[in-house]
Amino acid sequence: MARAGVTVERLTLAGAELADEVGVENVTVAALARRFGVKDASLYFHLRNAHDLRVRIALLALAELADRVAAALAGRAGKDALVAFANAYRDYAREHPGRYAAMQIDLDPETAAASAGVRHAEMTRAILRGYRLSEPDQTDAVRMMHSTFHGFVSLEQTGGFRHTPRPTDDSWSRTLDALDAVLTNWPSR
Amino acid sequence: MARAGVTVERLTLAGAELADEVGVENVTVAALARRFGVKDASLYFHLRNAHDLRVRIALLALAELADRVAAALAGRAGKDALVAFANAYRDYAREHPGRYAAMQIDLDPETAAASAGVRHAEMTRAILRGYRLSEPDQTDAVRMMHSTFHGFVSLEQTGGFRHTPRPTDDSWSRTLDALDAVLTNWPSR
DNA sequence: TGGTTTGCCTAGTAGGGCTAGGCTACTACC
DNA sequence: GGTAGTAGCCTAGCCCTACTAGGCAAACCA
Structure with missing residues (x-):
């Protein structure tokens, strides 16, 4: 029987597309296997389990979003940067609702630390340079910004x-x- | 065989408790049936399907939250009211993470219109009376408030x-x- | 060219969602 | 107070998903 050429990368990408189409909660190993014309059991050669798949989708999404934000932020400062960041964030969430939802899953600390989420966090802080806030106000402001963006989009x-x-x-x-x-x-205060 | 005394109300409440313990995504008809010492098929006499159960939990949560917010808001105005509202909201979400998560499911329009969500929305607007905003600023402000609260808690x-x-x-x-x-x-502007 | 690894397979277990149809305890009414 | 109806539970059985074990063949590599 011919090999289907399944790799973790292709599975993750296809899983992300599937998530955008039908929602993360419906991203099943079985559905993904069908998409590759392969039996579901075969995917466990590449994936540890279904949760592993969703984590990979989340990491992909975090990286994609960080890239977009970085591009949007280039050469901007102050309110310009804030708006560019915010729009990049919201646009990504609207174009990729499934990936965005996947991003919200609770990553374990070391996975999160190694993810593009930290890049995202650094860029958020970078925006605040235009507003001259020092700690701990900066942290509070970052959290408020993130809350507002995520809350609105959600x-x-x-x-x-x-x-x-x-x-x-x-x-x-x-x-x-x-x-x-x-x-x-x-x-x- | 003795009757277990299952009603939709008791199922919803038990489902809400289960949600707080193990998360909404793990609120299954089967688990609920076990909790009542009953076979899962029996619950379909009371419930249309699993989604129906989760919607009921969401409606319960919306009503509970609206009650809490109403109590917190009584006799307060301005920033006092804002803080009371916000804390009631956040405290509820932290005490009942499963119910809070259930609240986020997408209700169909008529169900949403008949839910306690509208009471909640009215109270949010009421807070803004202390800030003298007229439309459409009021709507924008309500949306920003809600976004911030939900985003932060989430x-x-x-x-x-x-x-x-x-x-x-x-x-x-x-x-x-x-x-x-x-x-x-x-x-x- | 033959051995190893890699990538897929079949088969099977367990659990959840849900339907059809059966039995029984309670209720209501004569 | 007997009996008809119905409400509330049951078993049996279907399909779907997650996941494991073990088999076999294609690809690679020495």
């Missing part, structure tokens, strides 16, 4: 904003204005 | 803040300060 995806007619794009840009305002004038 | 739960030593409680209260500041001085 609620947008699960339909949390549907009940109000106002276009979400408008609320998004006003939210970024507000975030810029509060970062510019971070309340000191 | 990231906190999935370990998104673990890589920095700063206590999350501190970042939380500073985030609320920032939110109050920006609502007080909402940037106009």
Whole structure:
């Protein structure tokens, strides 16, 4: 029988595509095997288990997102950088809802430390250079930024904003204005 | 054979408890049946399917949260109300992680419209009365608030803040300060 | 060219979702 | 207080997914 040429990389990519199409929760080893015209048992030669697959998808997504953010951030500073970062983040989440959802799975500490998530975190901090915040305000601001972005995107995806007619794009840009305002004038105790 | 006294209400409550213990994704009809000392097939007399169960848990959680928020909000205004609301929200999510996660499932429009989610939304708007915002700023502000709360709580739960030593409680209260500041001085175009 | 490794296979276990159809305990009504 | 109906549970059985063990053949490599 001919070999299908399955590799972990191809499996991860196909899994990511599948996630975007049907949701991470429906990314099954069996479905992936069908996609490769192979029996599901065969994939366990490449994958430890189903969770392993999802972790790999998450790591792929983190890397892709970090790349996009890096590209968006190049040559920008201040509010420009904030908006570019935010839009890169949201656009990625909307183009790749499954990958984005996969990113939210709880990685164990060493995996997380080795992931592109740290690059992402560094870039978030880099944005704040334009706002002249020192610790611990910087950490608090990073956390607020991340919360706002993730919360907005997440609620947008699960339909949390549907009940109000106002276009979400408008609320998004006003939210970024507000975030810029509060970062510019971070309340000191 | 004796009757187990299973009702939809008891199933929903037990399902909610199960969700808090093992996560929504592990709330199975089979596990619930075991908990009631009953065969899984029997539950389909009370439940349409597994999704139906999770929706019920979500609705229960929305109602509980709305109650808590209402209690927290009583007699408060301005920043006081904002902080009370936010803490009620976060505390509920931390006490009931499974229920909170269940709340995020995508309800179909009519179910959502009939849920306690609308009470929640009304109360969020009520907070903004203390900040004198008119439409569409109000909607934008509500969305930003909700995003920040949900994002923070969500990231906190999935370990998104673990890589920095700063206590999350501190970042939380500073985030609320920032939110109050920006609502007080909402940037106009 | 023959041995080893690599990549796929079949077969089988366990568990979850769900349906069909059967039996029984309770309820209501005459 | 007997009996018809129904509500609440059951068994049996289907399909799907995760995962393991062990077999066989293609590819590689000495």
